[in-house]
Amino acid sequence: MIIDCHGHFTTAPPALGQWREAQIAALTDPSATAPTHADLHIGDDDLRGGIEPNQLRLMDERGIDVTVFSPRASFMAHHVGDFETSARWAALCNELCFRVSRLYPERFVTAAMLPQSPGVDPATCIPELRRCVEEYGAVAVNLNPDPSGGHWTAPPLTDRSWYPLYEKLVEYDVPAMVHVSTSVNPAFHTTGAHYLNADTTAFMQLVQGDLFRDFPTLRLIIPHGGGAVPFHWGRFRGLAMMLDKPPLEEHVLGNVFFDTCVYHQPGADLLFDVVPVRNILFASEMIGAVRTVDPRTGHHFDDTRRYAEAARLSPDDLAAVQEHNARAVYPRLDALLKRQGR
Secondary structure: OOEEEEEEEOOOOHHHHHHHHHHHHHHHOOOOOOOOHHHOOOOHHHHHHHHHHHHHHHHHHHOOOEEEEEEOHHHHOOOOOOHHHHHHHHHHHHHHHHHHHHHOOOOEEEOEEOOOOOOOOHHHHHHHHHHHHHHHOOOOEEEOOOOOOOOOOOOOOOOHHHHHHHHHHHHHOOOEEEOOOOOOOOOOOHHHHHHHHHHHHHHHHHHHOOHHHHOOOOOEEEOHHHOOOHHHHHHHHHHHHHOOOOOHHHHOOOOEEEEOOOOOHHHHHHHHHHOOHHHEEOOOOOOOOOOOEEOOOOEEOOOHHHHHHHOOOOHHHHHHHHHHHHHHHOHHHHHHHHHOOO
16 A cells, blocks of 8 residues: 555635635725635535546556645645634635545545644644544644744744644644745745745754653654755754754654655655655655656656655565555554555
8 A cells, every 4th residue: 555645635626715815805805705614615526626637646647545635735824814814714624625535535534734823822723633633533734833934933843832732632643744834935935945944944943852752752744855854964963962962863753754755766765865764654745846747757756656666675665655654653544544444
């Protein structure tokens, strides 16, 4: 089995984007009426029309069995409006991902976005987390370390303000993928800079702190291959020593994992050479950041299965990356698959 731990609903029906535009317009236009949940009309056929010719078709073509499916990352846009704005938006997006998982129960599994908002206590996200886990069967959440959209006004992930949320994640045994959203800072292109900056920044925050001393069972996934982390592994090892921290293997690698959303063979090879295999989970993020064909290979950049299978991995290591590591890091996913007889 091949499990893709990083998928987003990037092909949601246009009505979702139109609802969001109306919501944003109402924030500044006194004559506009903010839309309600009931104003969004998306039927099952609309969902199928977005999924089947896109994500599902590519999953079949590339031999991906299951995708952990969350709302579109760039659409989270936590910097827009206030907490209530984010709460209503998150509820809609999470519901759609859940509905997709009901339509295709053996292919898509729900992961939730959190209704974060700049300067707002992360504990306010707990009710939506609870709803998504208990009612939707969510197996993971996306956690934005920078709700400000590229201005980094939030405290580091090791700050105690995040602790109530971590406590709930540990209680539910649910991991979090550390994933930012749209950048409104013109210095940072959203997918080419902000995402990768955030991956690297989050890892360094974890190196600097002692979060996992307080939460030894908390699990965080850093996407996009960890940003610059594998390429600068020696720098992080050295910095950990200078900060009087234990070796990275003891300090963070019992709790931090990386995905394979790296879009060329040399980068994937580096990831597998540097990071222990047990800390790598297969993912593609398709259909996502890079949707074009690489003229050098004739294949889509995000066809990451090719890179994993061309890497110098033993059969056991490849199986761990493509299936078994995800089952270990996402225990609710593993339990769901077992109930399905897989």
